[in-house]
Amino acid sequence: REGQDPVETQHQKTFIGKIPIMLRSTYCLLNGLTDRDLTELNECPLDPGGYFIINGSEKVLIAQEKMATNTVYVFSMKDGKYVYKTEIRSCMENTSRPTSTLWVNMLARGGQSVKKSAIGQRIIAILPYIKQEIPIMIVFRALGFVADRDILEHIIYDFDD
Template sequence: MLRSTYCLLSGLTDRDLTELNECPLDPGGYFIINGSEKVLIAQEKMATNTVYVFAMKDGKYAFKSEIRSCLEHSSRPTSTLWVNMMARGGQAIKKAAIGQRIIAILPYIKQEIPVMIVFRALGFVADRDILEHIIYDFEDPEMMEMVKPSLDEAFVIQEQNVALNFIGARGARPGVTKEKRIKYAREILQ
């Protein structure tokens, strides 16, 4: 790299640089490869298979969480899942009049899906089974109150196939049979 400690030009005075037809004002920091300048640009990329949670100041959501899932030894592209907690008093809350809900945004699905319906589609049908995966301490009343609106919202869907159909209907094209919608939802949740 030009002007690094390993460069022939490092440590030379301005006069020496001028004699070598080098600009003394050139800061360096780049490479010369086959006669052309090359620059390394650092890139930041979020790690895959890690959950990131963001507290939102204003807007529709109070908290947003994101995970980019990727199989380790596969050429399949990463898929992103968001799980968001609605903000208190947001426009979506007034419209639904339910409270502070938790929703999931799944890849290839056009609408937000209540997170409890996603759990039911994954095979956790009983409320207690779902809560065991969300809440650490069942004696914590604050945590129980936070998930209560989401449980109430998903009360109408109590079976895995109904939950899969619910998700598939929001992603598959219109007119597809129920079996194909369920298959579509299963493939998305894989």
């Protein structure tokens, strides 16, 4: 209420749920016990722990790695259709929408894929929801860049370099 000091209430021992504890962690009862004590508790002294017991079943956490979103990744290919492959996984932050992937690849020419010569090679894009390869110049024209010079200014950092 207005004009009154806020009331502070302390709740002690409020049940908020069951939280599993990893075996042999610092909060586990088995932590720090001798081999003899573990044997008396019907626990194997050689068991390293690192897992959880939930409803009587062992549960293990498996780490997963995934590539970061909204980052450009360039891969140099040894053999195959492309000399270089670029992958961009885009997503809006703070939403549950799935990522959208754009590929921009440089096609290999004949037997020159080993030399990594980029002069005169075609660059294509594979857009989300479109399975067909599209030349990068057509993609830029669809985005409103009509003149070749305008397109090159967005691709090449410095014309004098």
